[in-house]
Amino acid sequence: MSPASVFVCLSLTLLSDYPVIRVKPDHSGVVTDGVKHSMNPFCEIAVEEAVKLKEKKFIKEVVAVSCGPTQVTETIRTALAMGCDRGIHVEVSGKDYEAMGPLQIAKIFAALAKKEEASLVILGKQAIDDDCNQTGQMTAALLDWPQGTFASEVTIDGEKVKVVREIDGGLETIKISMPAVLTADLRLNTPRYATLPNIMKAKKKKIANMKPADLGVDMVSRVEVLRVDEPPTRLAGVKVETVDDLVAKLKANGTI
């Protein structure tokens, strides 16, 4: 029995190539106004994997989901243009959006996955702006589903999923039952370009709108960001003439 639907959960992040990210003057966060946002690269990989699974006929439907302000619908449209069948936009804006962290997002995704009876939830392994690497794992825990994180290869085998994971020691292969949560790592695939015809077809695909309250999710954050600072400016080094001088200097400043 092939799984009915796969949810791909997308994150909208600050653009990776953007040259200058500034800390806000009040150190409460980073300036995001006017900074170009786009789909998180690991989420692109997640979309690509889901679409590939559908093309191989392992799954029937791919749903692209994202939480955030109106802007995220652009991301969902890109996912639709890559081949997802429909989208869901969970509207979170203003103060709620600023305070939104992995736990709140995981609660939303878990509630949606349950409501829509998803068989697989695929996310990017982490967002490149905060590098939390938590949402996938939290979603799996809330659902009490198995998780295959840092996936560099995914194969569906009947009711189970074989996942090759990139871990510190090398590659680990696990087999987990569905429904399951997967997070995509860099080498899982190379995301396709949306084709012109698919971009046009995406216009006709539906994006449903809802709010966290509709899913019974409480958005209150238990984490308070106290302060955000830039990394310390790199100090100039000191040149020495000999190895003995080097050792002496390192001893003097307490390094060795």
Place this chain on the structure above:
Amino acid sequence: VMFNGLCLKGFWLYSVCAMRDTILNSHLAAAHGLSDEQKEFQKMAFDFAAHEMSPHMAEWDEKEIFPVETMRKAAQLGFGGIYVQPEVGGSGLSRLDTSVIFEALSTGCVSTTAYISIHNMCNWMIDTFGNTEQREKFCPELCTMDKFASYCLTEPGSGSDAASLLTTAKLEGHHYILNGSKAFISGGGDTDVYIVMCRTGGKGPKGISCVVVEKDTPGLSFGKKEKKVGWNSQPTRAVILEDCHVPVTNRLGQEGQGFNIAMRGLNGGRINIASCSLGAAHACVQLARDHLLVRKQFGEALSNNQFLQFKLAEMATKLVASRLLLREAAVALQESRSDAVSLCSMAKLFVTDECFNICNQALQMHGGYGYLKDYAVQQFVRDIRVHQILEGTNEVMRMIIARSLLSESG
């Protein structure tokens, strides 16, 4: 600041990727006024240009490589027949959509994008003026770029005075016998489908017809590959026709309609070529800006120099003005407005001239480094120089505009 070869490729790729995003971002935003869909096309075209074209731009130019595989990848995304109808494999988009796409692709490689635009123009001509058999025979393979096309109008003796062309097509039974030669044909010798304007009737434009000549037809041969200042990723050759038998069923439209078909193709072609100039100019403004911020002389960054600030401001202003005129002309053409031909000529004239000046200025701002092939700016300058000449010289553009102004209805 000099870089060794290895560092350089990485630097160039990095700077183009960063450029793509700042282009979409900045006050020069190429995305202003576009629909959500058009922004998606644009973003996708920029991504393709940054990843698939830009890293190879210099090599394609230096080694004169016709990048067939890359163009076929582009065709898979729908770039082979952007404004050709979907029922024969095209993407069915508008002239404005097309302009936005070519502008974005040009930031990756002007020469290759310009060839893709010529291919698109030929594809459209068959789609628009061909009968069902011709459309079904040629367009699908042109849309996938399984086959490539060339546009053959210019001859050694007729450039601006295109209607005085001498290539003859004598009707004999079910064939036309073509005799003559075409000059400066983009893709010539490496393409599969040649749209040839030839004389079936008397003198002047009304005696000209348009026929499709397929590669390997006996009597079709090519001159030597020309050595050019730019546009080196597309081969340019003379196309020679000696008693070349072409079936009458390969004629597009009616006898005597050929010149009209050729000119209608060029209206769109002019929008496309100007779009390529625009993309190059935007890339160069970005490169110049980045250079001014980094290069120091007299104890401070060049960007503190008022003359250079003012020069950059002028470049940006002309760029935005060019873009607005070009997009207006694209819309006029797709709406078949009565001023479309004139506007397309104005856009081609203004945009190719201004954008060349912008790229040239950007090169100047780089100082000596601008003259080195290690830096992309010189390739943009060399590649778009010819846009002021082909698809109708900028002098001919003035003729068209003046005629429209001075005519009875003008």
